[in-house]
Amino acid sequence: MKSKLFAAVGAAALIVGLMAAPSFAQQKTSGFKLMMTPKWTGFPYFELTGEGAKAAAKELGDTLVYAGADHADVSLQVETLQNFVTQKPDGIILAAIDLNAVAPVLKDARKKGIVVGTYDADAAVPARDLFVNQLSYDQAARVMLDAALIDAPEGGEIAFIAASPTSPNHVAHMKIMTALTQSEDKYKVFKVVDTQYAGDDDAKSYDVAVNLMQAHPNLKVIISSSAVSAPAAARAIEATGHVGKVWATGFALPSAIKRYLENGSEKAFAFWDPYELGYVAAYAVHMKLAHKFEPTEGAVLDVPKAGKFTTFKDGEVVYGKPLIFTKDTVGKYNF
Amino acid sequence: MASQAKRQWPYWEIALVVAIFGAGAWSSTLSPYYLSIDQLFGSTRAFIIPGLLALGLAIVVSLGEIDISLASIVAVGTVALAKFSAAGAPLALAAPVVVLIGALCGTLNGLLVAKWRLPSLAVTLGAMGAYRGLAFIVGSEVGYTDFGDSYSWLGSEYLLGGVVPASLVLFAIAAIAVWFLMHRTVYGRRCFSIGLNRDAAWFAGVDVVSQKVIAYALAGAFAGLAAIVWIGQYGSARGDNADGSILFVVTAVVLGGVDINGGRGTISGVVLALFLLGTIRNGMGLANIGGPTQTVVLGGLLVAGVLRPVAVSAAARLTHPAKLKAAGAQGDDIGGQ
Numbered sequence: 001m002k003s004k005l006f007a008a009v010g011a012a013a014l015i016v017g018l019m020a021a022p023s024f025a026q027q028k029t030s031g032f033k034l035m036m037t038p039k040w041t042g043f044p045y046f047e048l049t050g051e052g053a054k055a056a057a058k059e060l061g062d063t064l065v066y067a068g069a070d071h072a073d074v075s076l077q078v079e080t081l082q083n084f085v086t087q088k089p090d091g092i093i094l095a096a097i098d099l100n101a102v103a104p105v106l107k108d109a110r111k112k113g114i115v116v117g118t119y120d121a122d123a124a125v126p127a128r129d130l131f132v133n134q135l136s137y138d139q140a141a142r143v144m145l146d147a148a149l150i151d152a153p154e155g156g157e158i159a160f161i162a163a164s165p166t167s168p169n170h171v172a173h174m175k176i177m178t179a180l181t182q183s184e185d186k187y188k189v190f191k192v193v194d195t196q197y198a199g200d201d202d203a204k205s206y207d208v209a210v211n212l213m214q215a216h217p218n219l220k221v222i223i224s225s226s227a228v229s230a231p232a233a234a235r236a237i238e239a240t241g242h243v244g245k246v247w248a249t250g251f252a253l254p255s256a257i258k259r260y261l262e263n264g265s266e267k268a269f270a271f272w273d274p275y276e277l278g279y280v281a282a283y284a285v286h287m288k289l290a291h292k293f294e295p296t297e298g299a300v301l302d303v304p305k306a307g308k309f310t311t312f313k314d315g316e317v318v319y320g321k322p323l324i325f326t327k328d329t330v331g332k333y334n335f
Numbered sequence: 336m337a338s339q340a341k342r343q344w345p346y347w348e349i350a351l352v353v354a355i356f357g358a359g360a361w362s363s364t365l366s367p368y369y370l371s372i373d374q375l376f377g378s379t380r381a382f383i384i385p386g387l388l389a390l391g392l393a394i395v396v397s398l399g400e401i402d403i404s405l406a407s408i409v410a411v412g413t414v415a416l417a418k419f420s421a422a423g424a425p426l427a428l429a430a431p432v433v434v435l436i437g438a439l440c441g442t443l444n445g446l447l448v449a450k451w452r453l454p455s456l457a458v459t460l461g462a463m464g465a466y467r468g469l470a471f472i473v474g475s476e477v478g479y480t481d482f483g484d485s486y487s488w489l490g491s492e493y494l495l496g497g498v499v500p501a502s503l504v505l506f507a508i509a510a511i512a513v514w515f516l517m518h519r520t521v522y523g524r525r526c527f528s529i530g531l532n533r534d535a536a537w538f539a540g541v542d543v544v545s546q547k548v549i550a551y552a553l554a555g556a557f558a559g560l561a562a563i564v565w566i567g568q569y570g571s572a573r574g575d576n577a578d579g580s581i582l583f584v585v586t587a588v589v590l591g592g593v594d595i596n597g598g599r600g601t602i603s604g605v606v607l608a609l610f611l612l613g614t615i616r617n618g619m620g621l622a623n624i625g626g627p628t629q630t631v632v633l634g635g636l637l638v639a640g641v642l643r644p645v646a647v648s649a650a651a652r653l654t655h656p657a658k659l660k661a662a663g664a665q666g667d668d669i670g671g672q
Contacts, residue, residue, distance in 0.1 A: 041625055042626065067624070067625060067626075068626055070629075070630055071579065071626070073580070074575075074576075075384070075569070076626075078568075079616070079620060082378070082380075083617070087366070087368050087621065088368075098569070100478055100480040100570055100571035103480075103571075104568070164575070
């Protein structure tokens with residue numbers, strides 16, 4: 001431990017020597033160096049969050065680097081974060097693959113004075129300063145059930161497809177949805193009959209959806225929090241001739257489900273604006289760096305272009321603007 | 336012939352060393368943060384876990400077999416460590432048991448491959464799914480993170496003034512041990528002989544079955560060791576630990592010059608290939624080069640590794656047609672460095 005301390009002091013002295021004044025200039029309000037990594041790059045959803053964050057950084061006079069591996073692999077994400085820390089940024093923004101595995105490197109970053117903000121998927125609370133949550137778990141559960149009500153107003157049997165039993169938000173959504181179908185009159189028309197896991201994999205989701213329809217002849221709605229599984233379920237319904245009998249809904253990018261909504265085989269899906277989510281995440285980290293926003297319970301983050309967002313316990317800033325896409329509205333969105 | 340083969344220059348290893356320095360020089364132009372002692376040593380941590388797997392896999396591949404279930408065995412090891420930690424067991428007890436569990440998983444693979452002579456790719460593909468499923472069942476729905484300091488020491492501590500990661504020292508010891516085993520013991524010589532010609536080795540009195548089972552057990556034990564490093568490095572035990580890392584491991588072994596059909600290869604080549612891949616990924620990572628580009632570069636290197644034996648023999652045929660005929664099928668780097 002002692003030797004580590006000496007090394008840290010030595011490293012700090014070196015940094016001071018190399019960087020001289022700039023990093024210690026008091027009350028810096030812009031020109032921050034931000035670095036952002038999503039769960040994986042190349043997926044339209046995450047690319048849009050990156051573009052939103054870049055737009056925010058540009059308006060605020062910061063620079064933002066967006067990088068990461070091309071598939072969701074936690075060791076690669078930790079490596080990316082390690083590389084970020086080496087480059088001495090002011091702030092790091094990420095969507096965590098495994099909330100705990102990223103914790104050691106993020107704690108190290110925070111020790112070096114880097115502000116860490118998560119979005120989309122949180123890291124362990126002590127490892128980050130704030131979390132911009134797209135929707136609270138309760139909101140997400142309600143908006144998916146509302147979409148299911150558009151599909152099947154008369155109600156009936158519903159089944160879930162989640163990524164895996166270790167995916168925290170999917171599991172929480174399913175628990176709340178199940179509770180709502182038992183407690184709230186509006187949702188009591190639904191009865192949960194099955195839960196399956198498809199690992200955010202397109203082909204597996206398709207097979208799982210086909211199996212669900214075979215196993216439950218009276219199935220009405222398949223609901224998934226996964227933007228991969230929900231469109232795959234819609235495809236399975238169309239391919240197996242269940243159009244009009246079974247509906248798919250949940251979270252999906254408009255581009256992925258546009259044709260099903262337009263040809264009438266599906267009625268409603270839900271999501272949020274990923275571009276604006278990324279914008280707000282970068283904005284929040286910037287404001288924290290500029291000492292204009294402290295993510296304490298009750299604090300309000302004012303983002304002129306997007307709205308005012310309240311902070312809840314443990315630095316959770318809820319973005320909370322769900323969107324429901326139907327045949328009439330899906331054409332308005334370009335992601 | 337054998338003595339002549341021994342004195343031959345290790346061309347591939349020299350090429351790898353040159354490539355490592357080239358990649359390092361290139362990396363230092365890509366990013367101003369690359370050239371620092373802390374950074375260079377620290378970045379090696381990302382390659383210790385695949386490195387340990389590659390050492391084990393190299394033994395298996397020298398026999399002409401493969402084991403793609405190693406990453407799943409790592410997950411079995413991490414969730415087992417979680418159980419030990421939750422039960423309050425000391426690391427001194429947990430560590431050997433986890434290495435043993437890894438060895439047992441490997442032994443099972445080895446028995447299926449060697450005793451019942453099933454194709455190793457099919458066996459370990461099945462084992463990959465089975466061990467992964469086992470890890471999910473044991474690890475339950477939520478991950479475990481409540482590890483004590485002793486559990487995380489190996490994967491998180493830095494030695495020698497806080498610069499050299501403890502896991503790098505472990506890897507160095509493991510690499511030297513495997514090098515000794517493969518190039519300085521009868522066991523290693525027999526592995527290569529089985530890889531070159533299984534039947535000839537059998538007629539010469541080599542116990543092919545136990546050779547293979549031991550190789551798989553060793554590879555599994557290294558996966559168990561990697562699980563201990565994983566806990567220190569990431570502090571998270573879940574069923575999906577190390578999922579998807581096997582491709583990098585295979586790349587390192589093949590690029591290191593181990594013939595995928597068995598019989599040829601050196602451990603020093605595998606270690607150098609790991610350093611080359613590590614240097615390239617570190618440099619590109621610090622330059623924030625996108626994931627798809629990195630995958631293309633690594634994939635290209637894998638192809639280069641596979642093509643190498645073909646290119647070498649083609650070049651040899653062009654330059655020394657007569658000499659090659661005399662050398663026959665004798666391996667160029669058996670028993671090399």
